[in-house]
Amino acid sequence: MFIGVTGYNHESSAALVDKNGVLVDFYREESLSRIKGDKSFPKRSIKKLLDTNNLKIKDIERVAFYERPLSAFLHIVKEASLHMPKSLKLLTHQFRNFNRSSVSCYLDFAKFFKGLENKLIYSDHHLSHTLTTLAYSKTKKDLCSVVVDGFGDRSTASISQIVDPTEINELWECPYPLSLGLFYSAITDYLGFAINEGEYKVMGLASFGDSNSKSAKLVRRLMNWDSTSNQITSDMRYFDYHLSTSNSYSSKLEDLLGPARNPFVQLIPGDSDFQRFANIARGAQDLTVYLLGKIFTHAHKITSSRRFLFSGGVAMNSASIDTLAQLPFVDEIIIPPSPGDAGCAIGAAYYCYIKSSYYSDLNISKPTLFPSLKEIRNEEYLTEQIIFNEFSVLERNEDDAFLKAAELISSGEVIGTVLSNSETGPRALGNRSLICDGKNKDAVENLNTVIKNRSPFRPTAPAMRYETAKKYYKLRIEIHDCYKSMSSTCKCLKDNVSLEFPTTHVDGTARIQIVENNSSLDKLFSKLEPLGIEILANSSLNVSGDPICFDLVDGLMVCSRTKLRYLLTDLGLLKRKN
């Protein structure tokens, strides 16, 4: 058995791969601690991996950390040292927190899981991303891996040629501090959203912006691609993320674009300043699409590959994927369901597996979208009193519960789901979702504003079967798998009725989910379609600011804290009493 671990910088997680190359289990620390974006050493996740799978430390052959800790530390220090005294605060922070950085992962293993520290190895950050994505690819040879994130080990983006899983050659890198990911985060910060959390809000806001506006054009000029050196260029005077612990952008950016947004002021379409901020978001989105196009073009040029693996935090920018798929040399783009750092635990675990010399015949199985194992603990026993006091059970039988849920959805209700195993990535794919009729405007609005309390400019994703998706949306075969994990938006067909769906964004796109055969949502659709419902609005089951629900207790808690009335669970269909 092999464990892969991420942590300290972004969301921490742990993954378990067996000797047959199968991803057995995966947990995000935030799912267990209930602290969104939890980046502490993933002790709960590792413990759960061991407990759930009845493993002892001796059963673990190797454990891999997803990056080279000292490299990441030194590159940040080296860059900051070039800008002293301005960067002195950052330097002081780095040195004072040395023992809290990923450098201490060996000690944390020794402290919490004695014995595992002796089995610890290290993978390159971008290699972990690549191996995660490789696991989700049907073929494992002759591919090109493009990784674009904020920062990892030494670079912020890289291109590698995958000859086979044992030969992955890095051919290009973008050196720190030039970073598309950190640029997008800085704009996120400027727009008043939290870094590492609000980027998807910027993406949603961008659709309201105008690419030809002055603000968008100014942002568009902040970075560029130099065709001679084949490198990203940037005027770093506008950014402070490499010099400061608290500011990601400099006062010069405010001089250029106007004052930054107060994070507490609501952003509502039509309000003063909304259009300015939307235009800035548009500029950031345009620049991202442009630079990704350049990186992919360069990747094709140096590898001659037509099939790409794409990962890193920037791969979560689902609005850019449709454009990348249209590049003439692209045959296929694979994006893992968790392309950010949390997903790297899977790649790190596969790194152990591949490095293990015992297995000459490598067999990396494609992981499921729902890998986290169910609780060993009897949820039914634990929640009995809670359900008895706070809920009534409408249907216990699974088939009847799904049918009743379908009837409720057709009558305009919103249903929460806590079914089977939970999802790998940040997007709810039906097992931990809030769902309603995707064509019913009132129901979608109820889901969005009353239950989720989401910003009014953010769209809700539609989920459907493939046959339905073909009728309404311009699908691209190159990114077919991306639709299964909501990793890409697509355009509505021209003059199509889908343009009027409440799940369609203001720019005529939707981040669709094509449900997998035999998944929970597929099963629900078999009850919904006879009732005339072919599209569901699908949002994650959580309260704004919390991680997605993990177990039944979390689901019951969301139901108790919000106006959500129905919960479809493995124990049956529940209705909140009050």
Place this chain on the structure above:
Amino acid sequence: MKKTKSELPIFYETAHAELASALEMLAACKGTNSQNQALGYFMHAKDEYNHARFFFNMLSKRGNLASTEIARDFRFTPPSLLTKGYISNKGFLIDTMKLKDFIAFVYTNELLAKSSFENILNLVGCSTEEGKIISSIMKEELRHHGMAKKHFLSHYPALQPWQLMIYRTRETINNKGRKIYDANLKLLDQLLTPLYRAMAFLAGTIAKKLNLNEFRRKGKNLMNISSFSIL
């Protein structure tokens, strides 16, 4: 504006504390073997979540009036629950304490929370809408305190109420101690900052000379690089 500026840290910290309490109770709910305890912890967590939401709303109202520069400092990010010490890096209290100590901790801290809410109540005024909600939160904290006491005495009947008083006194002293420690740490931090900066400057001067180019990966098979190297 001055009042807003002084209120922001209070609501910011209180919201953190209430959310951390909610998470502690949720963890306790998931960790218990008793159905009744699970229900009790669940209801307690729900109350604490509601309290946190209220204080976040209050924070939001004040943040709305503050300048962007100040408001940015009070933007909530969940990992700060850990970095600020509201949730221990070692784990949740239910995982690190004996059950008896955990209940005694809840018993004591609910009462302490109530007294800190009294200060907030004075700040916003009893007759305001916010004041009325704080009053009801205080009642809920008292209820939690009472439930913890009942729970404690029913599970440990051999213990007498005076022994619970000892727990309370101990926790009150601990809390005061933590405050003194925190204040001293801040003072010490201020005093030592010039020294830290000087050391960072020195280390930075050395770091400037580091040549990290040899660790670049361009043209290398990433699978062949030593898996034991942290560089």
